[in-house]
């Protein structure tokens with residue numbers, strides 16, 4: 546170890562993303578299907594694509610550091626002030642800004658087992674302790690989280706819907722939870738998949754932000770429902786005070802020009818959003834039917850992916866699928882060694898996935 550390295554950084558196990566499709570295609574020499582990173586199978590929003598094409602000519606100019614056009618559109622969309630938004634290089638960057646802005650060595654971050662792996666990662670980069678509370682029936686256990694809180698607890702992450710389970714915490718649960726979290730503890734509801742939610746009892750936390758609740762931030766992204774994952778753009782919604790505080794710890798030009806322009810255009814692409822939602826909703830029903838026929842247990846999902854239990858070590862099945870040009874995500878890193886997570890793709894790709902899954906499970 547380098548003598549001046551921080552021991553808690555040295556101990557970090559790097560995040561392993563889904564296998565890039567280009568890499569698999571190169572290795573196999575065949576066209577592959579990737580259902581591994583919860584991307585949008587319809588590609589980028591067409592309105593975003595058009596906006597980017599014309600904006601590309603200005604790539605020699607620095608972007609607007611304040612993201613003012615996008616913030617104005619978001620403010621208008623949600624009925625909030627422009628100063629209540631913080632835009633980042635993916636919502637991942639906002640997670641990092643929270644760590645940079647709030648965490649000190651020895652602080653505690655709490656979330657759940659089997660949730661987004663970036664939460665423990667950023668806690669570790671700051672030398673903060675990380676507590677992963679066990680799930681209850683594959684759902685966040687908010688009471689369990691409250692029970693773990695101590696006076697070192699600074700930040701709580703709740704992915705709602707959760708990745709990789711697709712489960713969610715309900716409006717009435719959140720109400721009780723928020724009323725018990727002290728003002729000095731920041732609660733981050735990561736709503737990366739909110740556009741896919743169909744459940745009627747899903748919480749609308751914008752009302753809490755409108756009420757200027759000081760210790761709450763919501764995260765959203767353009768990576769999923771708007772198909773802009775490759776551009777890296779997401780945002781946080783919070784009180785004016787909290788958003789403006791986070792502005793202090795970001796880089797001056799943290800969000801690139803094309804991403805800002807594409808995101809602003811995508812927000813106005815209701816047609817694309819509706820098509821995406823329909824595809825995901827229909828695709829989930831298809832997968833549920835197939836898994837049921839195959840006798841596989843799955844978790845009903847409010848997101849654009851489904852977690853399914855193969856009742857055997859999933860790594861072998863993952864490798865067998867990979868050989869057949871099908872990339873999905875084994876879940877051992879999330880503490881679920883028998884599960885895989887499959888992103889809802891186009892119907893033809895889901896049909897192929899089920900066919901090759903049946904083959905792999907036989908072999």
Ligand SMILES: Cc1ncc(COP(=O)(O)O)c(C=O)c1O
Nearest residue numbers: 635636637661708737766768779
């Ligand atoms: C729960 C959750 N939060 C945040 C993100 C990051 O999204 P972004 O692409 O905006 O950084 C993801 C991406 O997979 C996610 O699953």
